[in-house]
Amino acid sequence: MSIRSTIRRRISIRHYESRPVPEELLQAVVSSGETSIPLDDSIRIRFHLIKEGKLVAEQMTFFTGRRWLFGSSPHFIIATSEEKPLFMLNMGFRMEQMILFATQQGLGTCWVGGMFTEERIGAFLGLDKGERVIVLTPLGYPDTSFYGRVMHDVIELGAMNFGRRKPLKQIAFGPEWGLPLETEDSELLEVLECARLAPSWANTQPWRFLVSESEVIAVADARGRYSAVRDGKHYYRLDVGIAMAHFFLAAKEMGWKGNWQVTGFDSAQVARQHAIPDGYEVLGIYRI
């Protein structure tokens, strides 16, 4: 399955069949995370596979850890990272590569950033010094029954716009903030569409893109709603990392050679040059 179809097919799976995933496949999923392309390769991350899912479910909040929701998952992967300036952005970018790989294998996943406390999951794992628990995902075969679909939709009722994505014109501008994107370049539009479809915390979709002929600038809405910053972890940066992964992977599949640059520019200056308003952060530049 191509990466672009995978992006279109993936949804958050919130109820699972009880049958286990074969060992080889579990290892392949973890390995896809471990070998994923980083935004900052100096940041050490780990994906902890917990084969006995109920051990993780027991550590989650009472309701979500039950069998009728995430507690049904036969396995979990818990993502931890060293705490460094770009750690959330980098984790979003890397973990989404693993999530998409799992989706390609017919497995279900769901980014879970709430519904557990870092203290409990951290104590369960036994962390290294400076290592933070960022998110976890259940992992198993999706329950495709009516009940499984309802459990997806019930939670989406609480998400922004019932889980639907913002139209492209609200998230992608021309070279300056607020200028309409005027392009007929079908490849560029396809890459932006893939970014638009990214999953995010409560479907907040905090990403914006400024697009010119030579570069695309990734910007985050940092105005912090929906628990977007907790205990020093900026969840909106995680979300933008996910959208940047979609952009990068779709572009790569179409033969583009570009990469996201996430350091080595003065973000305040870039913001001034492109009339980006206060409350937004420049997080990356992709040279086309």
Ligand SMILES: Cc1cc2nc3c(=O)[nH]c(=O)nc-3n(C[C@H](O)[C@H](O)[C@H](O)COP(=O)(O)O)c2cc1C
């Ligand atoms: C960083 C992050 C954290 C999330 N945390 C949760 C969570 O705690 N519980 C949950 O049910 N869904 C969680 N989600 C899933 C989103 O609600 C979901 O991706 C979004 O509503 C869009 O739906 P879709 O994934 O089915 O396309 C999270 C997603 C992201 C990216």
